[in-house]
Amino acid sequence: MDQLDKEILLVLQEKGRITMTELGKEVLLSQPAVTERVRRIEEKGIIDHYRAVVKAEKVNNAVTAFLLFHTKTCEHFVDACSKSNEVVELHRISGQYNFLVKMVSETLHTLETAINEMGTFGDSTTLIVLSSPIENKKIIPILKN
Amino acid sequence: MDQLDKEILLVLQEKGRITMTELGKEVLLSQPAVTERVRRIEEKGIIDHYRAVVKAEKVNNAVTAFLLFHTKTCEHFVDACSKSNEVVELHRISGQYNFLVKMVSETLHTLETAINEMGTFGDSTTLIVLSSPIENKKIIPILKN
DNA sequence: GTTGAAAAAACAGAGGA
DNA sequence: TCCTCTGTTTTTTCAAC
Numbered sequence A, B: 001m002d003q004l005d006k007e008i009l010l011v012l013q014e015k016g017r018i019t020m021t022e023l024g025k026e027v028l029l030s031q032p033a034v035t036e037r038v039r040r041i042e043e044k045g046i047i048d049h050y051r052a053v054v055k056a057e058k059v060n061n062a063v064t065a066f067l068l069f070h071t072k073t074c075e076h077f078v079d080a081c082s083k084s085n086e087v088v089e090l091h092r093i094s095g096q097y098n099f100l101v102k103m104v105s106e107t108l109h110t111l112e113t114a115i116n117e118m119g120t121f122g123d124s125t126t127l128i129v130l131s132s133p134i135e136n137k138k139i140i141p142i143l144k145n
Numbered sequence C: 001g002t003t004g005a006a007a008a009a010a011c012a013g014a015g016g017a
Numbered sequence D: 001t002c003c004t005c006t007g008t009t010t011t012t013t014c015a016a017c
Helices: A003-012 A021-029 A031-044 A075-083 A108-121 B003-014 B020-027 B031-043 B075-083 B108-121
Strands: A047-054 A063-071 A089-094 A101-105 A122-134 B047-054 B064-070 B088-092 B099-105 B121-135
Touching: A003 A021, A003 A031, A003 A047, A021 A031, A047 B003, A047 B099, A063 A108, A063 B088, A075 A089, A075 A108, A075 B121, A089 B064, A101 A108, A101 B108, A108 A122, A108 B031, A108 B075, A122 B075, B003 B020, B003 B031, B020 B031, B075 B088, B099 B108, B108 B121
Parallel strands: none
Antiparallel strands: A047 B047, A063 A101, A063 A122, A089 A101, A089 B121, A122 B088, B064 B099, B064 B121, B088 B099
């Protein structure tokens, strides 16, 4: 992970569909050289995948919420979350709660229904997201040499 | 937003660098037809951008944490978070806390330093992420027609 | 790492169902 | 709105340096 790899990753986090030719121009490298570097970065598993970042509210998913959960069992809860279209993230956390769940739903009403269904797993606290001033910020790779 | 647009968005959330030719095959549409549909989807602003999803732990950012914050002022706090490389998400939330902050840092030590620097803005509770069973799940568009 | 040329592929446009 | 067909552009691959 040198300076060039770092720059490449920063560009790819911003323009995921950029061509190798263009990427080469941005980081001042020839096209075959960047292509090879990107290939190696992908091979190392540094890039999980490429994705279109969808604005949830534009596809009628208007409500985002975080739930703090205190569950007794873990596995069943993870399974249930996996099956829910509304759960988009699930984090195992330290502290008085077990899990932090991110949910995206159509309306407050559909969110309520989804939360109720999960209520059997334990106690929860719901944090409704009013706005998200920062989202999708790039990960800054740390140089190691 | 019909069934085809929905399918296209699901594929693009999984394979952000897919070519229009390949995407056409996946959703059983000709290349010019998908190209046109994607163009319209982008035009509507449904796709925010395309990005490489980087695995933070592979670029030496090993620690993820969520902070619940209770701040007095909002603007200065948002500014400070914007400038921090470690803050990757910031959500304004309802409830007894003002903000939920997602941070990604190199080590527990660097995380601690970053949290300390933000301590001036108010009281906070830190939730260290032990693991993330679900991440980057696709948004399921809701059909309207 | 570079350049440059050949091969492959993807894209854009026209005309028509 | 979609299809097929085709010309053109772009990208990639693969030399040699």
